[in-house]
Amino acid sequence: MSAAAAVHGVDAGPSGALAGAGMRVAGTDVDTSHGPILYLDGVSVSFDGFKALNNLSLTIDDGELRCIIGPNGAGKTTMMDVITGKTRPDAGTAFFGQTIDLAQLTEAEIAHAGIGRKFQKPTVFERHSVFENLELAMKADKRARTAVRARLSGADLERIAETLELIQLRDQVHRPAGLLSHGQKQWLEIGMLLMQEPRLLLLDEPVAGMTDEETLRTAELCQSLAGRHSVVVVEHDMDFIARIARKVTVLHEGSVLAEGPMDTVQADPRVIEVYLGR
Ligand code: ADP
Ligand code: MG
Secondary structure, three states, X not given: OOHHHHHHHHOOOOOOOOOHHHOOOOOOOXXXXXOEEEEEEEEEEEEOOEEEEEEEEEEEEOXXXXXXXXXXOOOHHHHHHHHOOOOOOOEEEEEEOOOEEHXXXXXXXXXXXXXXXXXXXXXOOOOOEHHHHHHHHHHHOOOOOOOOOOOXXXXXXXXXXXXXXXXXXXXXXXXXXXXXXXXXXHHHHHHHHHHOOOOEEEEEOOOOOOOHHHXXXXXXXXXXXEOOEEEEEEOOXXXXXXXXXXXXXXXXXXXXXXXXXXXXXXXXHHHHHHHHOO
């Protein structure tokens, strides 16, 4: 059991703010009764005639931790841009759960519906403490009942404590975020996303620029997120991927080249060709 789950266990407060099993329900109902939380079907994106995504179809199960790998230019970031509404596909469909057609929503509405995205560069409020960063992220969440000026409730404090534990920054809680290491800033930003209770979390190259020790701790963090959230991790660092991988999808030239357990994918001649042939 993770530390966060332990916190849930001891304080599932009467407000219901901390729902059972650590899974909180986002403001918009995401219908995952058929299993998947994300469906991409036949998605294509062209930039000046160049197909960054080419008939991409992909399904992510609810609670899954999925790793996406692939050479530079394979379309990994573009895929995240499509899921978050930053880029609109020329063809194909993207659904969040059974019923939410992402093409019908703005970027803000997609975030509000429960899809959180971590970009490569950390964007924390440097002058504010770790605690304040988490607090601000929670209050920025339109779903939260807490008004910006209102005092934090016991349940709010519990959520912050739980997140601090998960991102392993409890001993840094009063430090200005600007003084954190690069890795710690990345964790803080993940924590800030978690305060908004996403159902699906997209992490683009989370361990880029991290020390080996920080990379290991990020692997632990990803593993403890799985099950509580659905997580899609794009990463180049194969040691990191091997550490956290369950199901791996290899993208190449905008489509799925291979998918399956890490060892199967790594042994796939087409995958070897794509990685070695460069
Ligand atoms: P990855 O994240 O897998 O490295 P990207 O999704 O960033 O790949 O890019 C896929 C391809 O699309 C690349 O060839 C890239 O140059 C191109 N591309 C991405 N975004 C744009 C854009 N806004 N305009 C033109 N080309 C783009
Ligand atoms: Mg990229």
